[in-house]
Amino acid sequence: MEQDYGQYWQTIVETMEDGLLVVAPDGTIVSLNPALERMLGYKQEELVGRPCTVLGCDHCAGVITAGGKHHCALFSQGGIKRGHCNLTRKDGGFVPVIKNAALLRDPSGEVMGGVETLTDLSAVAAKERELENLRRRMGVNNSFQGILGVSRPMLELFELIQAAAQSQAPVLILGESGTGKELVAEAIHSLSPRANKPFIKVNCAALNESLLESELFGHVRGAFTGADRDRMGRFQAARGGDFFLDEVGDLPASTQVKLLRVLQENLVERVGDHKPIPVDVRVISATHRDLRAKVAEGVFRQDLFFRVAVIPIEVPPLRERKGDIPLLTEALVERLRGRTGRNIMGVDRDALELLEAYNWPGNVRELINVLEYSFVVCKGGEIKPKHLPREVRGEKKGAVKVRTRRPGGPSKTDQDSVRQALEKCNGNRTQAARLLGVSRVTLWKWLKKMEENQR
């Protein structure tokens, strides 16, 4: 009869959907059920005998392994009820779970170990993400983690960010300057299980080689002139979190080798010391450069490229998502209004048309600058074409371009432009001047000069 019960429990454990884990008092894994094998991607024999820290549970982040004794929430508090946590799969991905745990005691009350049940929340989390994406597609939400965008390329980008956040793999963010690469890196961090750990940023282009290495990896006292004490590097400081390497395309050759080591072996060596120090970071890098071209030129190591670019994410330039311009403009004007206290309500239709026609080589950063300029020039009410910088005004479809403004008067091309502008504006000089991007006085002077030339 007893044996029957034994088989009965065995069947339950093997068929239950929840993961089941038994650990010894020192945290060594004693056994797990098939559901947990599936959840984590490990086979039972790969885990039994190993410390439970291999599961990388963020709830147990406070685990201290001192003198072989394992202290975690389960053993210090006697149990865990409905704890939300993330486990690390064999392939490096995360599984969000609800954990319940209890101590196992022998008849004398002695703790024999602990048992944990783990409910997989991946499907729930995926549904939540789906709902969020749906809301964005329906226009209910027009931003994602502070990144404004409703265009198709941006919605695709948001989905990619969500996927990257759930992985441990290094991410490479590519895109022109001012497209929002840093915002993307921050979003990946905020959405990942590393969110409550540090997000450390280093700009590889801002420091010279030796400063950069000491900043990244730390140094020991006496490593170089001025190194009067040991200093921890930023890789170490980022422990458990994300490391954002901005402008990775500008990394000097010798630093590239050291970064490769961090990515391959999770080890750093401080400048002036050969003792390897283990680090636990996920590397997110970004560059506005064509990194593949740099690899082809031999300036960027190919092996490092493959290591940093496990998940490449391209941030589209603004000119390829002009549908976002009205939304961005509205949100940025509102932000500027709050910051400056100026009574500027938005941009009028003509000005918006100009913003949509412009090519935006400096992307969103340039749009911010343009609106800041308009806030200075515009006295109140709506921003009109005349409040936009000249280069933006010149790009409107069908707009009349003035190539050069000469002190003596308009060139032949400019004279044609002036005539076209006057024609377009039915002879209204104020409007024509605006279209040409010059003041009324300049237009008046040009017209005078043109009359004189005709005489």
Ligand SMILES: Nc1ncnc2c1ncn2[C@@H]1O[C@H](COP(=O)(O)OP(=O)(O)OP(=O)(O)O)[C@@H](O)[C@H]1O
């Ligand atoms: N989609 C967006 N929504 C809101 N703000 C944005 C967006 N994209 C960029 N920005 C803003 O534009 C500015 C530039 O963005 P960011 O610094 O992230 O660009 P970057 O691609 O990292 O540029 P660089 O390559 O020059 O470092 C920031 O102020 C950022 O907040």
